Amino acid sequence: MNKRIWLSSPHMGGTEQSYINQAFEENWIAPLGPNVNGFEADLKKYTGVNSCTALTSGTAAIHLGLIQLGVKKGDEVLCSTFTFVATVNPIIYQDATPIFVDSEEDTWNMCPKQLEIAIKDRIAKGTKPKAIIVVHLYGMPSKMNEIMEISKKYEIPVLEDAAEALGSTYEGKAMGTIGDIGIYSFNGNKIITTSGGGAIVSNKEEYCQDSLFLATQARDAAPHYQHSRIGYNYRMSNITAGIGRGQMEILDKHISLRRRNHDFYEKELSGIENIKFLKEPEGMYSNRWLSCILTDSFETREKIRIALEAKNIESRPLWKPMHMQPVFINSEKYLNGVSEDLFKKGLCLPSGSNLEIDDLELIVKVIKENI
């Protein structure tokens, strides 16, 4: 049996460990230090954003982002239904209510039309939503011009969940830097990893500054320990930030390798009638974090998935929409059928920047034999 081919596994560039060694040499074994500052500076330079605070996870970043946008008990937050559960859980941490919005077919991300329908309906029912969380899934940018126009029209701020979209751009702007607040994740399977970590970014410096304050237990300026607000222990460690600094050096190279994977699959499989690919719409650049295919039915999708698994190749159905999850089954939702269809027919293929051409050829061969 061949070695297991993973969906998306960590891929080190080589310099990560030297940043960690330096932290050991200088005894910066703490949730602060030169690597944390350096990693934040790298992220700011790369994305062009004004300010950045490195945190323990993308989930923590979303939580602090919602606090910055004033989301409190009883508030409603509009959120892409087609996403990973970590987008939604922080809404619940704030005792707020998620309202799910369906996808559109060009990007698979939040449908601007459904978003406006949802806003109008919520306002008619007497509750104006407090924030919008838009997710750039699999690295594909959302239709940000339309979404920001709606955000301005109704004066509802946007938090961009760019956990999967570091390095993707929309009309030249980095995902995460277009809305009021953006977040990134550096979990083990993301485009770059710190083994676990996240960041909040914004062009409004006060959002990141206040997030830093809350992430470090909300200590008031005093010689003793004094607290006027509830804080969290969410700050990134100087060790993990060292991995991040090394990873930033090879981010662009890894994006080009992930895009190579997608191009390879598309070239080899696009002749097959019942397999479709998500195209990059005009003005959008995707990091192609995961390469996905859309088949013609649940049965075809499962046949391919099971055949790949039999060859020790990991693949996974597209995200199960949040409005279909048992934990959110009673939530309000604005649907058009797109995300349910994607979940039924879609499959994520192995997409790591560390895949070999032989791996890609084997994957394509198994798919062709089982279609």
Ligand SMILES: *Cc1c(COP(=O)(O)O)cnc(C)c1O
């Ligand atoms: C990974 C991910 C998160 C959460 O990030 P963590 O660092 O794992 O907490 C949030 N949203 C999306 C869309 C993700 O893929």
